[in-house]
Amino acid sequence: MPDPSIFSFLASAAGAVSTEGLKAPPLNFIDWSILLIYLAFVIGIGFALKKYTKSAEDFFLSGRSIPGWVTGLAFISANLGAQELIGMAASGAEYGIMTSHFYWVGAIPAMVFIGIFMMPMYYGSKAKSVPEYLKMRYNEPTRVFNSVSFAFMTVASSGISMHALADLLHALLGWNYYASLVITSAIVLAYVLKGGLSSAIYTEVLQFFMIVFGIAPLAYIALKDVGGWSGLVAKLQSSPQGQGALHSWAETAGTANPMGVPWYGILLGLGFVLSFGYWCTNFAEVQRALAANSMGAARRTPIIGAIPKMLFPAIVILPGMIAYGLTSDTVAGGYSIPIKPDGALNYNQVLPSMIFHYFPNGLLGLAITALMASFMSGMAANVTAFNTVWTYDLYKTINPNKTDRDLLAMGKYATVFGIVAAMGFALFASKYNNIMSVLQLVFGFVNAPLFATFLLGMFTRRSNGTGSFWGLVVGTSTAVLFHGFSFATGNALGSKGGWLTFLGLPADSLVQFPKEMSQTFWVAIVAFLSTFVVNLALSMVTKRTKTDEELQGLVYSLTPKFKDENDSWIMRPAVLGTIVFVVSLILNIIFW
């Protein structure tokens, strides 16, 4: 996932982050000090952690020694790239409250699920990576299929992240594009090389607080400007979006809502397949939980992360909605969303343009530092996941007799290689903007089949290696085919679907969706179902390859139940998870 989230993918699917025509007010000495202090601290953290990074286990897994609250915040922070911030503000403006489905229906239930049900197998099996778990549960081909596609995805995502960051710095601050690319990469390289995964996790948590402190004042100032909540409601009701912007579910009986998706499409496509696929199988996320210092902390990791995640709509979606409300009723000199050359609203500029409109110097430097921090930590998350998969799943599989020292050295080479490859990819992406949306789509094809494979692997004994490998192959291809078969109203046929027309299929035989969002949801559902069916069917007609004994700790029913009586009751994953789930249910009802 780009930076690395399906959420930012969905949000920014309408086009790459566009910075054209947007320029920051001049930065002063204070803004610069804030930025430089942050950079000094992240590099300092890398050097401070160097002495704890002696073995390969330290470098790739932080020696499994990090407390739950740290891994929990890193769990959501690894995903909280600036593309997500910019994308969620953009979606808030474009889709209104429905955008919160990405949080309350998408991320939260998935995080509770992985914490309570999947983490006992991930953490308990002592697998060092998601592909390694697949090897233990299924076989070598499944691991190789997953590690190759994942390694490619991480390099491509960090490349896209880097490109977006360099582009933003160039457009907003007038920095040289290539210099921005090299400097930010060098900083990430420095602290990941020194402190490994611990550095990445620690800076991600620091970045989390940077984002909260850098962006949160925006919601308050903008809300005051629009006349409070009632002022916002009044403005949106009289805007072209009307009621659609103010409800999460009330308008979803059919497709006549801002997202163009009925409620079952949201529940199945976004809530079940895409979100569970992303949060439960993406190693860049799961790796954070694997670094936790105990089984209890590992299981709490995603659930602790879910607590602030639930409240994020207030600081990222709300400003977007306010931006739309203010735009539909512009007072001279007031805020309005920038316009594209063709006259349409440029939603991707909502967040930066609001920051520039409302923040004076000082706070401005803080917000720009937060944006920069979020790009860099997204990059670091991908790089640490990449070097682990590269070293353990590809290098060590080919050279099984390597010592811990060799693996540590290879991990460092892989880090350098990963960052250089990502820079190459950034340059590639900067030449072909369209390639980014194509790739982002490819990531979407990979996660849904993977989730089906994990569900069958973790919760049935019957699913076997043959089924899983071919399930992944067929599921991914079916998704690609279905995508070629369908398109969203108004989209050109080609990269965003409908490419089968180039092979001679008549355009009027294609399936048409009202919005790109709904097309994406259905592609995911098709990918999931085809993988699920193929995996199950093939597993039934071929022999079981693993006995119950071999599957112990890998399949839910054969894994000893985790005893958490030693934790205080509130810290038990099931209790904490239930609370989080109920609160997000209540949020859904409040904003019904």
Place this chain on the structure above:
Amino acid sequence: MDLRLPIGYVFTIYGVILGIYGIVTKSNVEMYSKSLGMNVNLIWGVVMLVFGLVMLYFAKKGKKI
């Protein structure tokens, strides 16, 4: 290393910088017209300072969480 330490330092420093900057620029009406007349640097500086100090306090106390 206790992560609360660097977090505490960063936000204490930011709090002091923004707070002082807010006091120095207090009379600059034009500058704060952007933020609807609120001296956001001073207000937010104080918030960050408090957060930073709380983090440092818990880090020094060495309470494991």
